[in-house]
Amino acid sequence: MIKEIREWAVAIIIAIVVIVVIRMFLFVSFSVDGLSMDPTLEDGDRVVVNKFIYDISDVERDDVIVFNSNEESAYVKRVIGVPGDTVEMVDRTVYVNGEPLQEDYVVHQGESYMDNFTLSELGVEGDVIPEGQYLVLGDNRPVSRDSRDFGLITEDSIIGEVQLRFWPLNEIAIDF
Template identity: 80%
Template sequence: MAKEIREWIVAILIALAVVILVRMFLFTTYSVDGLSMDPTLEDGDRVIVNKFIYDISDIDRDDVIVFDSHQDASYVKRVIGVPGDTVEMKDRVVYVNGEALSEDYVVHQGETYLDNFTLETLGVEGDTIPEGQYLVLGDNRPVSRDSRDFGLISESDIIGEVQLRFWPFNEIAIDF
């Protein structure tokens, strides 16, 4: 009986160690708080974030990421501008490198908070986004706190890419 109990304890400890290692280095879960990514991600959605993806690939425009805000909670936003890009918004249209973005995921355009901006008005020196910096915007622009509020985000603050919405179960998704 004592041998069986020890075997169970060892198995449980190994399982816990594996779970802890996976959560620390590979994947983690986040709960979406607020409406800034609506309709892509809604308040209360639960997502899995791949923490190691950017160790093996580049951060791309349109990636939905989680990053540390250093103010309060972590944020979920969409990457709009990457290093070397010029970005501006005029009349509710975002232009990257002079071309208008097709943003089917932005549906809330009748409200107020859709400020025009340039990189200069966001406090960026020069004409392009510097290395290691990214411009992020929420999909629900009227209510989103994003690069229009706090400027560019640093690559070192990016926790990972949202790769799966698993809650609610009837809205499981992998393509954002």
């Protein structure tokens, strides 16, 4: 009996250590709060964030990421501009390096608080995104608090890339 209890205790301790290691270094779950990523991610969706992906690869345009904000909670947004890019929005069309982005995921319902911008209007010195900084926008532009509001984000603030929506169960999805 004591041997069986000891085996169960060891198995439980190992499971707890594995879970802690996974959550600290590899993956974390995140709950989407708000409408800024509609229709891609909806309020209340639960996602898995890959925390180590940017240790082995670069942040790329169109990645959906979670990052720490200067506010009380983390945000989920889409990367639109990476270091070296020029970005501007004219008449609700985003131009990266002079080319319009094809953004089928974007919601335009009425006018948002800042439909047109240039990098200089976002506080960037010069006309390109500096190293280690990124421009992020929500897919639901009329209601999204994003780089139009708080400027570029730093690489240090990025928690990871959203790679799986697991809740609600009828909308499980991989890669956005």
